Amino acid sequence: MNLVVLLPCYLALLLVSLSLFSIANATEFADCQSCHRQQYQDWLSSDHRQAMQPANRTTVKGDFNNAHATHYQLSAHFSQKDDEYWATLSKQGLAEEHSQINQAEQAQHYQFAYTFGHYPLQQYLVKTANGKMQVFPFAWDSRAAEQGGQRWFHIYQEAIGEQITEQDRLHWLQPLQNWNGMCADCHSDGFQRNYNASKNRFDSKWQADNVGCQSCHAGYQQPHPQVNRQVQAKVQSNDSISSKGVGSWQRNQLPTAQWQGAARTEGDMWNCFACHSLRTPLTDGFSANEHFLNQFSPSLLNAPLYHADGQIKEEVYVMGSFLQSKMYHQGVQCVDCHNPHSGKVKIDGNGLCLQCHSPQVFNSKTHHGHSDNSQGAQCVNCHMPTTTYMGVDARRDHSFKVPNPELAKQFDTPLACLTCHPKQNADWAQIKIASWQANGALDGIDGINGIDGKAGSINGFQKAAKHQLAFDYASFIAGKASHPERLARLLDDPQLPAIQKASLLAQIPYLTQSLPGNWLARYLQHESPLIRIAAANLGSLLSAPDKQRYMLPVLADQFKAVRIAALSSLMGTDIPAAYAKQYAQVFNELSSAQAQVAWRGEGRVNIAQRQLAVGQTEQAINQLTQAIAIDPYFEASYINLADIYRNLVKVSEEVNIYQQGLSTLPKSATLHYAMALSWVRQQQYRQALNSLAKATQLAPNEAQYHYTYALALEKVAGRPAALSYVQQALVSLPQSALLKNLEQYFL
Template identity: 40%
Template sequence: GAYMNTCFSCHALRAPLTDGFEPNQHIMDQFTPSLLAPPLYHADGQIKEEVYVYGSFLQSKMYDEGVTCIDCHDAHSMKVKSQTNGLCLQCHSAQTYQQEQHIRHPLDSAGAQCVNCHMPETTYMGVDARRDHSFRIPRPDLSIKYDTPNACINCHQDQSNTWAANALTQWHGQPEPVDKSQQHFMQLMHNRTLPLEQHLALINDEDMPEIKRASALAMLPYSTNMLTEYVVSKWITSEYPLIRLAVAQVGNLLADEDLLKSYKTLLDDKYKAVRVAAANQMVAIGLEDSSSFNKAFKELLASNENTSWRGEGLFNQSLVDLAAQQEQAAIYKLEQSIKLDPYFVSSYVNLADIYRRLQLLDKEAAVYNKALNKVTKSAELHYAYGMFLIRSNDKPASIEQFKLAMKFDSENPQYAYLYFLALDAVGKTQLALVQLKQVFNKYNKDSNLRNLGLSFAQKLRDRTSFEFFNK
């Protein structure tokens, strides 16, 4: 399966580390692959945005069992070897699976095609149809809880998830229970928060796919703002490269002394993606006397230079400047990033944040005004501007910004939390409580929203609402 690195060089969401790529080298020596994260993926790991194949395929049982790209795709034409179920029946028994008792659709119908149930298709930009490569069993029961898609409702759009779940139960019996780690992964992806003990157990569960464990590790900032050398040591020496990449990316959660002690190993990692990520975390510490750091830092600068023609590339260069406390250099690169790509929101947000730290409030406000004139539907941007208005003591105006953030990203409970908190701050606690009760279940009973609801209920002496949140 080593040749799959050639496939993944294109069929992955990734950032280049080199100028061009060599087919005989590992993907992580030439690219930094993106891990699973909302809003790019659904809570269960199904593709949501156009993330190509790598992220979904690495989750699959097929990948875990050694299935490779050319088992299904011709090595030269890249086309699938068959448009019929014969493709799957190369491995799976026709006596078991090519039967109406399993398929439950007429054998000559689209519903009888394996790929339509187990590799649902999403069309991007109106023309680009891509199938999910995690090869999962449709679970409408999980769709009810986590708002994930499923193949049943993709076709039967006039029916409900409950209808589909009942039909599957009648045909095949009760669905298999979802193990705790998979549940916790979906909770983390759906709610963007998880109790730290459960989060750490998820990362350390070796029965989980490597990419899901690594993705959970990269999302640790959702659950904590501090890690210790003791906690990260096993991940730094992990045999799994994606685990080492993910831990390299969360070095900002460690104190400088722990970072110095533990991350030097990552500067000499086998793969460039890990070395570059570690160097990026250690720029601010000052390791000019370390040959390992200097080598990895040069690789970091070279990788950023490869993408400097894009707004995102200049944005990444600005992060290095900021870590080295070179604010003016960072400001220049962010301004150039905005010129190159006026729709790349992170450049506006970071530029405004630099002006906040420099206490240049007029310039901070000007950045947000420019951004909102160009990008009108970014949850991240409206949230950041709402926080600016809070700091400017304009709480009434912040409410609309947090409301828009909720509208454009209805899965992030942090946006909802600030919206309701702002309503309370202007004396609209009753309205905040009513609306919070309406959306509480949609956010999967997020613990922070629960505590906020309890606080509002106590403040208003509303026993019924207190019991609602205290269930």
Template identity: 40%
Template sequence: MGKRTAMAFVGAALWLAGAWGALAGDEVCRTCHQAEHAAWSLSDHARAMAAASEASVLGDFSGVTVSHHGASATFRRSGDGFEVSISEGGDAETYPVAYTFGHAPLQQYLVETERGKYQVLPFAWDSRPAADGGQHWFPNYPAENVVPGDRLHWKAPLQNWNGMCADCHSTGLTRRYDPSADRFATHYDSVNVSCSSCHAGAARHAEARLKGGAEDGWKDDLMAYLRQDGGFVRAEGEATAHWSGKAPRLRPEIEVCASCHSLRAPLTDGIDPGEKFLDQFLPSLLDDPLYFPDGQIREEVYVWGSFLQSRMYGAGVSCLDCHDSHSMKLKVQGNGLCTQCHASDIFDTPDHHHHTPTAKGSQCVDCHMPARTYMVVDPRRDHSFKVPRPDMAARTGSPDPCTTCHLDRKPAWAAEVIARWFPERTPRDSYAVTIHQARQGDPAAREGLARLIGDDNQPEIVRATALSLVPQVADPALVRLAIGALSGDKPLMRIGAVRGLAMLPVADRQPYVAPLLDDPLRAIRVEAARSLLDAPEIDLTRRALTELMAADEGSSWRGEGRVNLARHYLVRHDYDVMEAEYRQALTIDPGFAPARINLAEFMRQTGRQGESHALLVAAAGGPGPVDPEIRHALGLSFVRQGNLATALGHLKAATDAAPRNARYAYVYLVALNSSGATVLGQLKEAIAAHPYDENLLRFGLSAAMKAGDKAYARDMTDRLRVINPAGSQRP
């Protein structure tokens, strides 16, 4: 695939479960729930992870060797077990295979590289049938040469299962990471995703029943949901079903499923299905580059953020309306799944889909749930159930399912065809244009963002995303909307509003954000605490601040967590510990550029210019590609040394490697101008690529005036007035 974010990262470190873990396991539940257990035993959950054995290992371990960019692996049997020998240009290292991870359409394998730390191998087994292209080993990143020190290297933290994915592939898992020793003591109750992963209190229930209790008072929200008095009904002649029933539609399973089927940052160690999702995780919104501007999935985001956008979610549809609660398989195959609620004589006909029945394009999912492939061979379907909008593709860069299938056609063709098929339909306004404009910093997005934020008919996650984009195109009116959303009753919007106020100086936003330090939900308390960590006279002992630090400590097995911890010590003026955290980040995650850049800047500000420069030079001399952040920082360091010629090389390399970064372009052109070169031509190209960047526009105005280009100077002046008409963004 070639994208550095396209592969899921896996690995694990596990200790044996105790007696209560066994009690919560599936075997105890099977005693009374045999049908449910039989369905579960065939599910992906049951095969999420297993000890490596004849029964669980699917790959070819007959001594086969596979290679990729100088790295090779030999897979062989070792007695009753399995092992792999890996060479990366030197002597081979041999590891016993400890666990299998997943089973279809691929299977990965975990090995212990240090005590208690398990990593995923750099090659995976394609478990699809040979007729479908499977039954072979393949590199996790086929388009890239991943060398030691790269963040995607198989021994790096991002390939560590303890931190990245452990809690979602085993039951009752706690990472138990010790930041001081950089060691995991991870524990699970069941090796796979078992009953207690979804059913809160299952262990207590089982214990009471095993002791002969007729009724243990167990209350499980999922069971309450399944037994509720109500359902979807569709009257004769009605196109789409609606909810009808006495009991409210609680949909607790969406939060339970979201614990794993969402892109989120953990706030606690382990998952409790009885606790609220936002008390355990801080989810991503519809951020770039995770989602396309229209909300379609782009990177691997695990369903929840996609589904929350859908009209089905708004109507009360939940995961278990389509998926069996134990096998997780679709309840009905093909279009029959959709026609449970949508009339087949209206929607499952050529008059609607305009394709030959049974051919590609006639299935509902072809148009309304387009798939993207992750992990090389694993297609995942978009769950936002959007109506195809090829008219939006050219305007926003979002894909459309028509031209994804008809590769020889353009979106304009597809838009014309759909307009001809459905002449009576007027396409509703799409928020894709507003989101796209805001991401570009286009002031034209202001009105659209205001509409999205205030529109109760739009999905909450879309409105929250609009709030988070306020800094991109901010004006006082949008800032006031963000302030108003802080006290609203929609939690995702409160998260988006905190992010939207990040543009204000911390002292200015503190009075508005501070009340959220006592929000009922941990995710919002933590978001507010991070926003105010360096606020004047902030009480670092408040619950929200201690929760934030605990979350950062829990993620400090990777560079991001260590850098976040360093910020805690910065505001405490404990500079020795802060520097130690930066250095530890470089030890455990050497490819994480912000840790090196922050440490170099701290050194520079404390009079250690030589150490600072050497730290950046060392990063630029590695065997793999150099992060553009490092190139940019090193260029600035050479500027400070007066070595402009060398600086220009690094600054240009950063600009070329990250063409979407307007600041890199601005700094490079300023440096180039300082060398005496004429830059107006290149500046015009940069402004064309970044038409709303205020720094570039001001530089363009200055350069145009110096060159006597009055027309371009007027153009720059007009653009600047539009971008910042008031000269201030405070409310």
């Protein structure tokens, strides 16, 4: 089973009912600030404090003075009634025969209950039926006017170059845009979604409207035991927390600082990752007292979330980037750069990096190749380029990569140089960097990501090895390499971060249909839990005896995310009596985890797959039927349900489900292709050709669709016509091995 990964919070929604949510008493911040005054003051200036707040004159930033905004045919009007903030949505361009009365009936009015964030944009929450709350499709750009801000804009205005209609899964009334399931746990304290799957209803509760003390310091909502006045005075003066006797970063004349003192633990950083990561929830709500991997299953660095070299692409937040960085592997943690209570960087500009990196080596033209104080001389512009999400929110990549023009050329990955030089290309950047190096500039460029932290310490052989490692990794992630020995070398390379090795393991199902258990065993027992999770997800590629031998022991792993991955691959396997109790316990953990995402199609499909694996066919049919009802624009529900009917030899029901899906999603290439395969199995080749023609039109770069079309065409029109079609397809897809092999077969 593949647990669904929660997507970015591009939310938006509708107010049908003003019934109040059941909200627990807010955390008494006064209990904390009485002793932790400076931390409280820092928090007051943080984004966390304004993550979510009741909509009122103090919190609302948008223009509600009869302001207007449009997006294609959608028009929004914003107004204020006393202390209430309202928006009216209507459609423009109605047919001329529609009267003004009809146009008025088309308008829908929504009251905003909460603000959601504050800068660089502010979104607004409205309530809907069944305890749901979602985010309105128009957001307020809260940047300064000279930066293009102080305006209303549609959240998908720049990301998607077309209108989001009511028949689109990204429409603001669909489950993907649901606040309770998508974003609430990271925008409020002590959140529990409390979803009732049978009623498709939420009874969500939370302790505080914003992100406060409890999100990071769980269990301290009650007053601490009494402390004497001397201790309390130290806490108030911030003297109680000191690096003395703990450790600190020391440069000691080296180009890059080294950690001196007691070994650091990562517990607090995993607390940050609970929200600053793309992950699947395993529990309803989370606690800072529990490890991340007992509450979430993290996403890896695979497409389409990341570029082939590991740079961010989709809205993946920070964890995946940072865990692949040399910073992380040298022991750097979030709090080294960020004030943990304000969230802000400790020092603006290059001073932040120069806490640990020698200014003589790294803050000079001999390193960065640009004029002092220019944009090109700023560390973050080369090593932390931005990607803009939600139209206006530019976020920095935390993998701290060195710009690599050759990788950019071969794998179409972003190149930081072109951010400031958009009219140039990777060839230009490669020539520029080579000329700087020839003139003695960029000394120590590898040192910033160096093996031992000393600038200039990497010789030519090591540089070549580093380049080859990056190239080989990107080749497998991009699907351009498949040699098993090359993959084995990568997985054994000590310089490759664990999260990248886990991401490589996730590619294996695309390379082979079976694995020897003794090969996988070493990764199932690896010290890195991320690698163990990725390895456990490969259990389905083992033979039945190997599953019993190698996967059953993983059910006792210390982390829930690993145990659940192992159990998913054991579905349908005979379980010896010695493991029956452990299997039952993890099965319950899996069931509970799947229930957390049952409010959307992916969750229901996962539940149905589990039910099928244990022989509960009727329950699986019911689950998929509900999936279609609550999330009708999720194509996998139709395909999985039709597949059950195919296995039951109920051809009529199978065809009906595909036709139902296509009536809802007429532009789904996947559904047209699945329908075509059904016609092929029924030997209805002409009907199959019609469906395949639509699939290839909608997804012209999908070689498998052209391959199947050619085989069906051979049945209808003969081999010459099929050969001609394949050769035409190869003009557009010249690198397709699948089509090349079919051409040779026809020849």
